[in-house]
Amino acid sequence: MAQVCDSQPAIVLVRPQLGENIGMAARAMLNFGLTDMRLVSPRDGWPNPSAGPAASGADVVLDKAAVFDRVEDAIADCHLVFATTMRGRDMPKPVMTPREAARRMRSALTDGQKPAILFGPERSGLTNDDVTLVDSVLSVPVNPDFGSLNLAQTVVVTAYEYAQSYDATPSVRPAHEDGLAPKEDLIGLMQHLEDELAARGFFRSEDRYGAQRRMLRNLLQSGSFSAQEVRTFRGIVKALTRPERGSENDRF
Amino acid sequence: MAQVCDSQPAIVLVRPQLGENIGMAARAMLNFGLTDMRLVSPRDGWPNPSAGPAASGADVVLDKAAVFDRVEDAIADCHLVFATTMRGRDMPKPVMTPREAARRMRSALTDGQKPAILFGPERSGLTNDDVTLVDSVLSVPVNPDFGSLNLAQTVVVTAYEYAQSYDATPSVRPAHEDGLAPKEDLIGLMQHLEDELAARGFFRSEDRYGAQRRMLRNLLQSGSFSAQEVRTFRGIVKALTRPERGSENDRF
Numbered sequence: 001m002a003q004v005c006d007s008q009p010a011i012v013l014v015r016p017q018l019g020e021n022i023g024m025a026a027r028a029m030l031n032f033g034l035t036d037m038r039l040v041s042p043r044d045g046w047p048n049p050s051a052g053p054a055a056s057g058a059d060v061v062l063d064k065a066a067v068f069d070r071v072e073d074a075i076a077d078c079h080l081v082f083a084t085t086m087r088g089r090d091m092p093k094p095v096m097t098p099r100e101a102a103r104r105m106r107s108a109l110t111d112g113q114k115p116a117i118l119f120g121p122e123r124s125g126l127t128n129d130d131v132t133l134v135d136s137v138l139s140v141p142v143n144p145d146f147g148s149l150n151l152a153q154t155v156v157v158t159a160y161e162y163a164q165s166y167d168a169t170p171s172v173r174p175a176h177e178d179g180l181a182p183k184e185d186l187i188g189l190m191q192h193l194e195d196e197l198a199a200r201g202f203f204r205s206e207d208r209y210g211a212q213r214r215m216l217r218n219l220l221q222s223g224s225f226s227a228q229e230v231r232t233f234r235g236i237v238k239a240l241t242r243p244e245r246g247s248e249n250d251r252f
Numbered sequence: 253m254a255q256v257c258d259s260q261p262a263i264v265l266v267r268p269q270l271g272e273n274i275g276m277a278a279r280a281m282l283n284f285g286l287t288d289m290r291l292v293s294p295r296d297g298w299p300n301p302s303a304g305p306a307a308s309g310a311d312v313v314l315d316k317a318a319v320f321d322r323v324e325d326a327i328a329d330c331h332l333v334f335a336t337t338m339r340g341r342d343m344p345k346p347v348m349t350p351r352e353a354a355r356r357m358r359s360a361l362t363d364g365q366k367p368a369i370l371f372g373p374e375r376s377g378l379t380n381d382d383v384t385l386v387d388s389v390l391s392v393p394v395n396p397d398f399g400s401l402n403l404a405q406t407v408v409v410t411a412y413e414y415a416q417s418y419d420a421t422p423s424v425r426p427a428h429e430d431g432l433a434p435k436e437d438l439i440g441l442m443q444h445l446e447d448e449l450a451a452r453g454f455f456r457s458e459d460r461y462g463a464q465r466r467m468l469r470n471l472l473q474s475g476s477f478s479a480q481e482v483r484t485f486r487g488i489v490k491a492l493t494r495p496e497r498g499s500e501n502d503r504f
Contacts, residue, residue: 100423
């Protein structure tokens with residue numbers, strides 16, 4: 001694969017609330033060799049003075065943490081993205097254990113793809129809109145009567161399983177010669193399609209807009225499309241929105 | 253086989269310093285179904301008012317926590333005991349990963365034996381004297397340049413692996429409740445799309461028609477779409493081929 005990317009998954013903290021938890025997540029990451037931390041709209045800004053002490057020496061992770069306004073931007077260069085949620089959401093996404101997700105991330109890295117894992121805010125977790133942007137849900141199997149891992153604990157389990165999976169050999173070769181589309185391409189397609197559909201009254205009401213839009217995004221997300229396939233999709237949308245030609249025979 | 257014991261390992265915190273860490277350890281335990289917490293000489297006495305808030309609802313673990321003066325007393329009824337240490341000690345004991353230790357604990361429980369795991373104080377860890385009392389050392393494989401899991405994080409990994417060693421959770425749950433679309437639906441979509449594209453001059457020439465059509469069909473095939481998703485796709489094609497509405501505001 002031609003693509004060069006650093007060979008580890010990105011840990012993306014989405015709208016984290018407490019600096020202390022960011023620091024503890026950094027500490028958890030570095031214990032298992034992970035250093036690519038990304039922050040989406042940290043509540044109290046960045047840098048945060050509470051993060052350093054909680055990192056207990058994992059400053060290298062905090063120092064190179066990248067900050068983004070939106071999840072879309074944080075995963076733009078990634079190819080295989082997981083959303084950590086405690087419960088399965090009512091979403092058409094495969095739900096995986098940390099072990100299976102780790103296996104798939106290793107496999108993706110071998111193919112030159114960049115994986116990422118999203119972790120939601122402490123109180124509320126990821127929104128359904130966040131989850132529409134990902135390929136799969138990662139769910140830590142917990143006590144059904146007490147599922148309450150905190151942010152850093154969830155990062156610990158996920159990073160630990162990733163480190164454990166080191167010698168996993170990929171058993172499946174990739175479907176796409178030219179590699180999976182980066183999320184940036186896919187999100188561009190989503191926006192293009194939504195604009196054209198909106199202009200044609202596809203969304204039935206303001207009430208249903210959110211749900212219909214999430215459904216569309218999940219639909220496009222589920223395909224594991226290559227960059228070339230995303231370009232093709234955009235060509236299709238462009239073609240479909242052209243006026244029909246006059247003659248039945250004028251097909252070429 | 254004669255002995256009756258509750259069927260889970262004991263988590264033994266040896267001389268823990270902060271109540272908050274005892275609470276967070278309880279929370280980690282209950283997430284993975286463990287409730288047998290034992291405390292050896294907690295520095296600030298017991299009960300500790302900082303433990304409850306940090307347990308985030310895992311009060312059942314704190315309420316039944318048993319307190320002992322010495323490690324010897326805390327493990328008196330146990331048969332297979334592990335000591336968690338970050339590094340191998342210079343001791344004639346087998347050193348095991350959390351996964352291997354979990355396997356052996358399951359096996360011991362099957363034979364009516366009670367397992368236990370010792371965790372040392374936050375700052376200094378277990379002493380060599382503590383370690384002499386155990387059968388094996390349990391060591392979480394961490395980054396050789398940054399081994400710094402805190403007490404509760406080490407409990408998380410250990411309890412997680414224990415739960416995994418039994419867990420019947422499938423490693424991947426499927427994305428579609430209603431199952432994959434039958435090929436009939438998919439082929440109907442392909443034909444609908446091809447007709448509409450042909451009517452709009454998408455296929456550039458008779459020569460390239462075959463190749464473009466195959467590419468389109470592979471594209472739709474690669475998504476593993478559900479029947480509902482295929483219906484949605486047909487709705488999209490229908491909407492896109494409608495004329496655009498007059499006003500930008502007329503989106504619904």
